[in-house]
Amino acid sequence: MSQPRGDASLIWAVRGLAVASGGIVLLIVAFLALEAIPALREVGLRRFFTDASWHPADGADRGAFNLVPMVAGTLTVATGAVLIATPLGIASALFCRFYAPGALGRAYRRLVELLAGIPSVVYGFWGLVVLTPLIRQWQPPGQSLLAGILILTVMILPTVALLSESSLRSIPAAYLRGATALGLSRWATIRGVALPAARSGIFTAVILATGRAVGETMAVLMVMGNIVQVPGSVFDPVRTLTANIALEMGYAMEVHRSALFVTGLMLMAIVVVLVAANARLGREGRRA
Amino acid sequence: MRDAPAPAVPSLPRGGTDWADRAVTAAVWSVALLFTGVFLWIVGDLVRHGLPHLSWGFLTDAPMDAGRAGGIAPILVSTFLIVGVCLAVSLPLGVGTAVFLAEFSRGESLPARLVRGSLDVLAGVPSIVFGLFGNALFSLYLGMGFSILSGGLTLACMVLPILIRSTEEGLRAVPDDYRKAAAALGLSRTATLWRILLPAATPGLVVGLVLGIGRALSETAALLFTSGYVARMPGSLLDSGRSLTVHIYDLAMNVPGGEANAYATAVVLVTLLLVINMLTFQIADRWLHRRITRT
Structure with missing residues (x-):
């Protein structure tokens, strides 16, 4: 089959565009x-x-x-947020998929999607004017590692929840029917069948959330106080690598x-x- | 595209009587409640403190007294210009790349794997690193300085992976019959692409577009050192222009007493994101519907 002449230029054009996109990294x-x-x-x-x-x-x-204090700041805040957000995110996905009645599950999913769409600077602003004053009343100065961990947790939770949920959704129905036929209870089915089957998707969710936590700038910049020091407690102000770039x-x-x-x-x-x-x-x- | 039809899956038994089952049920419900509570807290706080400061004048006036008073008109204009530059560059690049990946390469071929791999990395690059890159390449090396152009180009690199992924998915969702029928009719591949594949893949493209616009509107860190802080009305694309997000950041961190207007700006930004989202979905639905009923 002969190629029409216009096709050759199209093929070269899309190849060129693909090379350009791939070359950005x-x-x-x-x-x-x-x-x-x-x-x-x-x-x-x-x-x-x-x-x-x-x-x-x-x-x-x-x-x-x-750079050690900043590296420590980045690692502690990201680790803290991922450790809290992972179980909460998975629980939230389980709620959507297995616990909530149909309409409620869909409404809840929409809510999580909305949370995922809020810009990080808005989270940071909320953390600055609402969250840090609360922490300050309890343990001054308020702008602290704890504030950073909490804000980041809220920010990466939707990532973990939505991706885990879509992974749970893609489990073959036969697995779940089989578990039900065996007379397993809901939690036994989730623990023994659903979570193992969705494992790789959930890992992906956690990895993506970790990337987001490490790379997040605005929210941590606004709530963590940005003092260059290795944190001694969760109430100490800390500066992350990303915040350091933004500040300097x-x-x-x-x-x-x-x-x-x-x-x-x-x-x-x-x-x-x-x-x-x-x-x-x-x-x-x-x-x- | 919005809600995949739920697969026919039996719902699990309503939980047994043993304590582990009950404890987990309670835990899962309380996590959902906690999450809903946090959402209502954040949104409620924004609305409660932001709405009283919103007025028509807020959208049409220039900021005064470092943003404490006045409105956000030049900032809205700058934001739209930045997003416009971003889309003008990323759309052709993104659609072209998606066409290459979906139509003109085999999935396992080396070029396709390389492009895909590099896009995966690009999708994970922290926004502040995009800021460093944009500052070095566009602002300094290419001499654009702190400008709307630098900011828009930086964001274009950033939204590219999102745009490509959903356009590619849209193209892959087009049934192969269309391609075979077009080939049987002797259409050139160019004609097939313009007349059949791209129109049929529009929902994917539109979803990518919405997600891309959302990402561009939400971005702050990548803009701090590319499009800059200047809050005046931009005269050209080479002027520095402050985005809504940078305005919120600046008011919150650098301007004592700027909180009220930061709240109001945040409400404008979040509303904008919501409206664009809903509008575009509706347009996509209607457009697709007409397209299919006519052909």
Whole structure:
């Protein structure tokens, strides 16, 4: 069959567009690396973990570039939020799928979708004006690791809930009928049949939520107080890697600016690891 | 597209008498109640504090006194311009890529796998990293400075994966019979694409569009260092322009006494997101309906 002449140009056009879309990630990594090189060369990766403090504005020689407090901040707030949001999100998915009567389940799902659509800056604002004053009454100063964990939990819960729910929905009906025929109770069916069958989808949900928690900027920036310190308790103010970029990009010059791009590369590396883990889980899920 | 028809699945037995079953039932219901409570708390708080400050003037006036008084007219304009730039760039890129993935490549071929993999990574990139990238590439390297153009282009990179995924799903949902019938009629693939596949895949495209607009409207961190903070009415796409989200952030964090207007702006933003969502779904439904009944 001969190809009409117009088709060749169409094929090349869509190929070109696909290459452009696929190339954006490379472009991002390239530009982050390009901007990070001065800091990596003049400061070196080691000093980002061994320096005494974070005073990057004084130049490569006299400044200090310790990122450990920010890394600790990011890890603790993300871990805390994921640990709370995972069981709550799965419970919420179970409610939608197995516990709520039909119409209520649909209404509840719509509500979760609405929560998922609220912009992070609105969550941050709400956290700043409502949540942190409440925590301040209990344990000053209010802007704290705890506030960050709570706000992030609310933000990633819809991700866990919606993805887990769609994974539960795709379980073959025969599994559930079989369990019912065996006389299993509702909880026994969920624990023994539904959750194991939906396992890989739920893992994916948790991984995506982790990525969102690590990368979230505005909400944590607004509720966590942004003091550079390794948190001693959940009531301490903390600064995350993302908040650090948002706070300092506005005035950072030279090595300082370059150091912020190093943290951008670190965040990028975390994302790549999470996506790779997810892809691997997906392959194993298909094989099982 | 909105609600997949529920599969015919038996509902599970209403729970037995043993204590574990009862405890889990109670726990699941209380989580749902807690979640609903938090939702009502957040939305109720926004409405209660935001609505009293809303008026027609708020939408048509320029901000005064660093945003404490006045309205948000230039900020609305900047926001729409940023989203417009974002869509103008991401739509052709996204639709083209989706057509490539769905129609002109085999799923397991290396180019398709590479594009898909890189889009997966792109979808997970934190928004602040997009901000760094946009600042380095568009603002500095390409010399656009802090401008609506830089911000819009940065957001275009960001919404691309969402747009591509749902357009691709829309194309895959078109029955193969359409393609075979078009081939049997001797239509070129170009004609098949423009006349049959893309119109039939419109619901997917529209859903992607809505999700993309939603993401673009909600974004803050990627805009801080690309489109900037300037709250004046933009004269061109090369002017800096403040988005609604950046306005909320600035009022909440940097302007003592800016809370009232931050609340009002948040209500405007959330309402905008809701309205766009509902409108577009309706249009998609009607459009698709007419299309099918006519052919």
